[in-house]
Amino acid sequence: GLDTTPLRYLIEGRRVLVTGAGGSLGGELSRQVSALRPESLVLLDRYENGLYAVANDVGAEGAENVHAVIGDVTDENRLDAIFSEYRPHIVFHAAAHKHVPLMEGNPCEAVKNNVRGTRLVAQASERWGVDRFILISTDKAVNPVNIMGATKRAAELLVQALTPVSDTSFFTVRFGNVLGSNGSVVLRFMEQIEAGGPVTVTHPEIERYFMSIREAVHLVLHAAAAGQTGDTYILDMGEQLRLLDVARDLIRLSGFVPEREIPITFIGLRPGDKLSEELVCPDEESMPWSVEKIIRVCSATRRSWQDVMSTVQALEKAAVQGNTNGIYSGLVELIPEFHPISVRAPVGNVVRAILSLLPSIKLSRRPHHACPGKANLKVCATS
Template sequence: MTYKQRLSLFIIIDSAIVLAAIFFSHLLVRGTIDTSPFFYLVSATAILLSHHLFSFKFKLYKKAWEYASIGELILIFKIASASILTAAIFHGVLLNEVFIRRLSVTWLLLVLFIGGSRFCWRIYRDLYLSRLSYSDRTLIIGAGSAGTMVARQLLKSNESDLQPVGFIDDDVKKHHLDIMGIPVFGGVGEIEEIVKQLKVTNIVIAIPSLSRKELNVIFQECIKTDAKTQILPMLEDLMTGKLSVNQFRDVQVEDLLGREPVVLNDDKISEDITNKVVLVTGAGGSIGSEICRQIAQFNPEKLVLLGHGENSIYSIEMELKESFRGSKIEFISVIAEIQDAKKMMSVMETFQPDVVYHAAAHKHVPLMERNPEEAVKNNMIGTLNVANAASWHGVKTFVMISSDKAVNPTSVMGATKRLAEMIVHHMDESSNTKFVAVRFGNVLGSRGSVIPLFKKQIEKGGPVTVTHPDMVRYFMTIPEASRLVIQAGALAHGGEIFVLDMGEPVKIVDLAKNLIKLSGYSVEEIGIEYTGTRPGEKLYEELLKDDEVGEHQVHPKIYVGKTSELYISEIEEIIGTFLSMEKEELRDRLIALANNKFANSQVMSISV
C-alpha cells in the first residue's frame, strides 16, 4: 500500500469515527437522537476539520502502528483534546452555548475509537498476520535483555520466517515464566529434549557476553539436535548499525576453537610502530595481510607491503587504503622475491624500515616433502637474505614467523622453519638488530589449512577426508596469531622464540564433525573418510619440549628458557650444497640437522 492510499484510508476511517462519536455521545447524554441538524453540522464540521488538522500537525497519519506504544496513545489524547476544545469554541460562537457533557463524552469516545482502531490493527497483525509468514519454530538461548530484544524483533518483523516459541536460560528464577507470551522452559542441559518437544527447527543463541568456552558448551548441546544453530551479531555491529538484531549469523568454527582474544600491550607496541616505517614480507598471505591490518591501527608513518604475488599484494593495498582512508599512513607495495638477495638489500636501503615482520614462507607440508629444495630456497635462504639486509641497514627489530612444526620436526617444512630460527638467532648474536621468532600452531581459515578444504568437500556433498582418527592439532585464529607476532616485536630483547600457550589440542575428526553440523548437515549425510597420514605428518604437534622452559619467570605468563651455542656452519654447508643433493638425501639432512640443534635453544613462552 502506497503512502497516499494509506493516508486516504486513515482519513476515511477517522471521519467515520468522528461522526459516530458525535452521534453516540448525543445518544448517551440525551437518550434520543432528536437534535437540531444545525447542531450536528456545527459539531461535525468543527471536530472533523480540527481532528484532521491536528492529525497532520502532529503527524498521526505517519505513525507505524505495528510499533505503537504509550507515546502514540498520548498523541491521540492531545489531538482529541485539541479537537474538542476547537468544537467548544465553535459551539460558543455559533450556538451561544457550550455543551460540556456531550463534548466530554465525544472526547472519551474519540480516544476510545481512534486509539482502539490502531491498537486492534496491531494486535491483529501480531497475533495473526505475522504468524502467516512464519515457517521456522525458533528456540532462543538466553532470556536476558538481548534475548528479549531478539524475541520482540522477531514478533514484529514481517521479513523473518522465525517464530519464537520458547526461551532457554540457566537462571532458575526465570524458569516457568513467560516473557512477551513466550515461556522460559529450562537450562542449557534441556535443549535437546525441548527441541524435540516443541518441534524446533531453528536455535538462536542470544547471549552477547558469552566466552568462547561457554559458547562451545552450548553449541555441543545444540548439535545433538537437528535444528539449525545461529548466533546474535557482535555487539559492535549492533551498536554501529552494520547489522540489526534479527540478522543472525551462523556459528563459525572460529567461535568454537578460538580462545579468548590476546590482550596487547598497546603502549609498548605504539612505541615501536607509531610514526615508524614498518615492512612486512609475505604481506599478501593470510598471516601477512592480517599483520598489516593490525599494524595499520597503530599509525605507522609508512607500511611497506612486500610479496611476490601481484594480485594478493594489490588486494591488501587497496583494502588498507580504503579502510584507513582518513589516516596519514603511506602504503607502499613492493613486488619482490625474498630469494633475491640484491633486491632485499635494495628494498631495505630504499625504505629504511624500523621494524620487519617476516611472514613470507612455504608452509604446505606435503608439497615441501616433494620439493625440499624449494623449502630451502624460500624458508632458509629467503630468511637469511631478509635478515642480512635488515641487519646491514640498521633495522631495530626483526620478527620471523615460525611454526609449531619446527618442534622435533619430521617434515621438510618443519625442519627448514627450525633451521630458519637458528639463522635468526645467529644473526642476533652478531648484529645490533633484535632478531626474534614467533612460533604458533595451525591457523583457522588460512590458505592451505584444513578448514577451507573441509568446506569445499561439504559443499560438494562429501565425504570429508581426514588423514587419521587420532590426529590432533593446536588451533588459533588469524587475528590472534597476528597480534602475537606484533606483541613479540614489542617484547623482544633479541634471540627469543615466542610460543603461545594454545590450550588443549583439537582432534581433526571432531573439527570435521562440528563443521558438518555447522553447515546444516548430519555426519551420516556427508560422511568422513580416513585417507592415512601423509609424508612428513605427525599425529600430534608439540609446542615445547619438557626441558625447554626454565623456572625464571619474568612475567605472570612469560617464561625464559635455556640457551646454548648455535651450530651455524652445518646450515651454511647445506645452503651451499643442497642443489647437488638428491631430494631424499636433502630431506634426511634437513630433518637430522634440525633435530640435533633444537633441544637447547633459547625459548620464551607466552601463555595467554
C-alpha cells in the first residue's frame, strides 16, 4: 500500500472540512481522514440522510470532534458562519452535481452547484485563512461535451486562477469512474443482473477509465499532502475498459452466460455521452510524480482571476435567470474547447481488471447466506 506517513503529517492535529460529505466519495474521504487523527472534522452536506449515515460511521470508528453540519455550498452566509465557527486548515471540496444526463436537462442547477458553489467555498477558504483547498474534479472536464463536464472545467479554471493571488494553496484532482460510488455503472450492472436482466449498455464501443473508491481517496490525500499549488493530479488508471466487456464479465462472474441467460441491450448514447474519455486538456502537460501511480498535470496557460471572474459572474447571473443560452455562451467563452453535444444516437482478458478494482465486493450465484432483500445474487460489501 501507499505510505501513509505524509498523510498523517498532513491531517494529524489539523482542522479539516469536507463538503459533500454525505456522498459516496465524500463519505469515504471523511472515514479515511478521521483515521488520521485530525483535531476536528467537519462534515458538510445539504442532504441529511447521507450526512447522518456518514457521521454515524465516522463517530462509530472512534473519531472525536466530528461535526455534522447541514448547509449548502451555494449559500454564502451559511459558509461564512461555518468557516467562522470551525476555522478549517484544510478543505476538501467534493460537493457537486455529477450525473451527465441529469445535468444536460438542468444546466442552471449545474452552474449554481458546480461553479458558484466552488467559487464560494474557494473564496471562503481564502478569506478564512485555509492552508490547502482540494477540488475534486472529473475526467469529463477534459475537452468537455456536456454541461456537467463543462461546469467542472469552469471550477478547475476558477481555482487555478485563484492560485497566484492567494495565500491558500489550491489543488485539483481529476477522477475517472469511481467504482462503488452512488449511481456508478458497475453497481447498476449488478442490480440489473440480480433482477435477471437485461443489462443496458449505451453503445457497443463506449469505454471508460475506472478506479476504486479507495484509490480515489488515496489520490486526493496524497495530492493534498505533497502537491504543488495550482497543479492538477490524476491517477494512472491504465487503459480504458469497454463497458460491454465489463457487463459480460460481471455476468460471467455472477455465474450466468452473457446474452443467453442474461440479455444485454443497447439503449443508445444518452444526452452528453462521449464514446471515450480523456485525462489531459489541450494546454496541459503531464509528467510522472514522486508518488507511485499518480500523474502531475501542469497548465501551460493560466487565465487571470479578473478574466475568469467576469465570465463566471455572467454565468451565475444566467443560471439565476434561467437563461440556458447565456449559460452555453458563457461556458464556450470560458472554455473554447467546449463543444456541446446532446445525442440520442442509434447504435448498430478484463476479468482480472474488474476483480482487482472490486476488492470489497463478492459475487456468487448461490450465496451461503443471503443479503436482506437479495434473491439470486449476493452483492455484499466486506470491510
